[in-house]
Structure formats: C-alpha cells, structure tokens
Amino acid sequence: KPLHFQAMQELLDEETAILEWYILPDKFLTFTLTAQSFNLWTSSQEDRQNLIDWGNAYLRDYRNRDNSQWRETLAQRLEELAKILHLDEILHNLRQNFPNCQKLILIPHRYLHLFPLHALPVTTEEGKTYLQDLFPKGVGYAPNCQVLQQAQNRQRPHFNRLFAIQNPTQDLRFTDMEVEAIQSLFNPHKVLKHDQAEKAALDAETLKNAHCTHFSCHGYFNFEDALKSALILAKSEFTPPPPTDDPSRYLPLEDDKLLDLQKCLTLEDILRLDLTSCRLVTLSACETGITDITSTSDEYIGLPSGFIFAGSPNVVSTLWAVADISTAIFMIQFYQTLQQQPELSVVLALRQTQTWLREATVQDLLDWVDSCEVISPERRKQMQKGLTFSYWKNKLDAKRFESPYFWAAFCAIGA
Structure with a gap:
C-alpha cells in the first residue's frame, strides 16, 4: 500500500535523510x-537530456564485449554524472537545512538504479571526496519507501548461522577461497x-x-x-539442442550454450523463499544489482528487492x-568487519570495507x-x-x- 507523507517521515530519525529522484x-x-522537512529540486529540460545521453553512453560502453573504455573512464564518468545531477547544490541545501545529517538513504528511479550513486565525487571545503564519505553512518539504498518500512521493521540480532552457494559453475578463480574463509567465521x-x-539441493528449512x-x-x-532474472546454479548450462521441447525454459549464452532457467534460482523462485531469520543476503556475483529500467513505475524489480520481499532486511549486491x-x-x-564489530550496520561495514580496499x-x-x-x-x-x-610486482606502494x-x-540495500 502507498505510504502517506507523514508515514514516510516516520521512517527517519533525527540523523537520517532520504534523497529520492523521479524522472519525468x-x-x-x-x-x-x-x-x-521536505525540499524539492527541479532540473531543466537540458539537464534531463544530458542525463539521458550520459546514461546511454555509459550502458553502450558497458555492454561492449570489450568494455575496457568503460572501466578506464568510470571515475571521469561519475564526475560528469554528479554535475548533471547538481549533487553539490543538493548537498549544500541538505547541510544548510539539516546540519546534523549522519546517514543518507538513496531511492533512485528507473535507470539511476544502475549507477553507483554512493560513489559520486563531491566537492567540500577540504577538497574532493565521495558522497558516502560525507555521512558517518553510511549511505544505503532502498527500492522505495514501502520496502524501506518493511526492512526497518525486521529486527535480526543473530548472525552466526550461514548458508552459502560456492562457485557452482567452477569458473571463478578466487571464489572458493572467498567462501572457505567466510564460512570459518x-x-x-x-x-x-x-x-x-x-x-x-536448496533446502527451504536451511x-x-x-x-x-x-x-x-x-x-x-x-x-x-x-x-x-536469476542466480546461475550448478548443472544449469546445456549444449544445444535442449533436452526438452519447451523453448521458454532456455536462454542463449555468449558461448553458444543454453541456460536452463528451471535449474537456476530465478526472481520468481526468490519471491517464494522464507528468510524470516535472515539478517543479510550477500550476492557476491556479477550484475546482481541490475534492475528493470524499462518500467516507468517507481517500483523496483530486481534480485535484491526479491530477497527483501522474501524476508531479509539487508541485501548487498553488485x-x-x-x-x-x-x-x-x-x-x-567485509565479513570480518561485521563479526568483529557486531554493533555496526551493514551499510557502515560496507563503507568501511570500500574505504579500506x-x-x-x-x-x-x-x-x-x-x-x-x-x-x-x-x-x-x-x-x-x-x-x-x-606490472604490480614492482609497484608495492601503488593502490591497486x-x-x-x-x-x-x-x-547496501534495505534497512
């Protein structure tokens, strides 16, 4: 059900603000x-066109099979996006009206969900920094205010039982090391x-x-x-022809193989899960934070929102x-930080880890x-x-x- 304005404000304490965009x-x-308080900033038509052009160029280069240009120019692109969004002006207004703001919740709209808004560069009196560094209690995301309300109502103090999926396609070189280390915590x-x-093998009770x-x-x-949309599990890839006559089950992959969706964990499956004990779902996988940008609705459709609807108050995705x-x-x-400092929120543990890396x-x-x-x-x-x-053998002082x-x-999406 839609939230009234007062109910939205009740989601916020005296140190937290919401920054939400809407594209017309x-x-x-x-x-x-x-x-x-409430403040509305309105862009020009030129700003909107610049945002469209920027987004199209970003996605075109990202989807290029050799997306080295996208990688090499990412920092510069994020500077351009911050200017298009007039982020310095928005933050100046926020600080003037709310100098005690410690935490920021971002609610993007449409294709803005695809971009790392928390990593946008901003200008301060001390110089350049990143948006997330301005807020001591972190910068997180929410699909919308209704989902934020659901996530906030879930108190999950326990954090000792782990369920993990480890490298089902066996083509991720360092993933086995990652899960082996995490499970020991x-x-x-x-x-x-x-x-x-x-x-x-997925067990509902586990x-x-x-x-x-x-x-x-x-x-x-x-x-x-x-x-x-899906998380790809073991034995889900096939070489044509497919073993059944149902073509809707199969999606073509780049290596001329087929992906059998009935052997993957799809968003439809995720929405049916019961995660009522879960504090955190981590999607340490490629493109798990991508959402449906074709919808003009303010609804958020993607793997992270599926896990929140299933019961987890926090999702980390990519x-x-x-x-x-x-x-x-x-x-x-990240997991060591969460275990060593249990009082930390997921948002803050994530920010600390990003700064450290x-x-x-x-x-x-x-x-x-x-x-x-x-x-x-x-x-x-x-x-x-x-x-x-x-190259890195003789560059030990470089920040790789x-x-x-x-x-x-x-x-970090959710509470």
Whole structure:
C-alpha cells in the first residue's frame, strides 16, 4: 500500500535523510526528505537530456564485449554524472537545512538504479571526496519507501548461522577461497560447493533458519522478463539442442550454450523463499544489482528487492561484473568487519570495507593476506601471487584497487 507523507517521515530519525529522484518526460526531480522537512529540486529540460545521453553512453560502453573504455573512464564518468545531477547544490541545501545529517538513504528511479550513486565525487571545503564519505553512518539504498518500512521493521540480532552457494559453475578463480574463509567465521554453516550447488539441493528449512545467506556465483538479469532474472546454479548450462521441447525454459549464452532457467534460482523462485531469520543476503556475483529500467513505475524489480520481499532486511549486491580477486578480498574483509564489530550496520561495514580496499597499497594487501587467519596457507600463496603478478610486482606502494571499478559496484540495500 502507498505510504502517506507523514508515514514516510516516520521512517527517519533525527540523523537520517532520504534523497529520492523521479524522472519525468521533460525534467527530473530530486526530493530531500528529513523527519522535519521536505525540499524539492527541479532540473531543466537540458539537464534531463544530458542525463539521458550520459546514461546511454555509459550502458553502450558497458555492454561492449570489450568494455575496457568503460572501466578506464568510470571515475571521469561519475564526475560528469554528479554535475548533471547538481549533487553539490543538493548537498549544500541538505547541510544548510539539516546540519546534523549522519546517514543518507538513496531511492533512485528507473535507470539511476544502475549507477553507483554512493560513489559520486563531491566537492567540500577540504577538497574532493565521495558522497558516502560525507555521512558517518553510511549511505544505503532502498527500492522505495514501502520496502524501506518493511526492512526497518525486521529486527535480526543473530548472525552466526550461514548458508552459502560456492562457485557452482567452477569458473571463478578466487571464489572458493572467498567462501572457505567466510564460512570459518560462522558456526554452524552449510555450504553447497561446485556441483552440489544445484537447485534441487536448496533446502527451504536451511534457508529459513540462516542468519546470513551468501551466493558466490554468476547472476543474470532478463530485461525482457524481470521475473526470469536469476542466480546461475550448478548443472544449469546445456549444449544445444535442449533436452526438452519447451523453448521458454532456455536462454542463449555468449558461448553458444543454453541456460536452463528451471535449474537456476530465478526472481520468481526468490519471491517464494522464507528468510524470516535472515539478517543479510550477500550476492557476491556479477550484475546482481541490475534492475528493470524499462518500467516507468517507481517500483523496483530486481534480485535484491526479491530477497527483501522474501524476508531479509539487508541485501548487498553488485552493479557490474566485478573483478574476482578484489571481490574475494573485499568480501572476506567485509565479513570480518561485521563479526568483529557486531554493533555496526551493514551499510557502515560496507563503507568501511570500500574505504579500506581503495586506500590499501599492494604491500598493505600482502600484509593483510599474510596475517589473515581465516585464509589457509595454501590459499594465501595463491592470493599473494595474484596480487603481485606482472606490472604490480614492482609497484608495492601503488593502490591497486583505488579505481571505483573495484569497490563502487557493491551496494547496501534495505534497512
């Protein structure tokens, strides 16, 4: 049911604000909402056209089979988007009216869901920084105010039972290390590894009792039918011809194989799950944060919203195909942060991990791997070799993962 304005304000405490966008045919609107105030900023028609042009160029280069240009220009592109959205002006108004703001909740609209708004560069008196660095209690996302209300009403204090899917397609080099390290932080834990991670092995009772559900696998978003978006599980890929006569079950993949949706965990399946004990769902997979940008509704249709509807108050997902080694490092550090500082929110733990990854030098990362007790000695050697191959061998002072490409893909959605 739609929320009235007063109910929206009741979602906010004295330190939190909502920044929400809405795209119209001739302009876009930016709403700033606090517990005590409301502000509306209206763009020009030129601003809207610049946003359309920017988004088209971003998606065109991203979808290019060799998207190196997209990766190399990502930081510059985000600077351009911040200017198009007049972010400095919006934030100046927010600080003037609400100087005590500690946390920001972003509610994008349509294709704005595809972009790392938390990583937009902003100008302060001290110089350039990122949007998320301005708010001590973090910057998170919500699909809309109704879903935010549902997520906030779920109190999940426990965080010791893990259910995980581990590398079902067996083509992610550092994913096995990631899950092996994470599972050691939980007791009890249940992990479906490689060929075991098939749809038939998913147990409803295990999922219902899990405090954390972690998927290290590939993700897929279906722009023609959002409910057929899926997390790809084991034994779901086939070489043509398909084993049945039902063509709607199968989707073509780039390597001339077919994906059997009935053997994947689709959004339709996710909506039927019972995650009433879950505090966090992590989608450590490619493109799991992508949503239906063709809809003009303010509804949010995607894998993250599916897990929130299923009962989890928090979902961490990705906006693009993330690098395997940096994702493994990121996820291990993220879970260690959550376990070592249980009072932290998911949003804040994610921000701390992002800041750590982008600031760490190659030597810092080597030292971290060497002292990380949850990584086995054999895996440490594998990780250290991956960190110092080729160009990086003599660049130990370089910040290898400083680019937003490596850290900005991760978004915290929900409470």
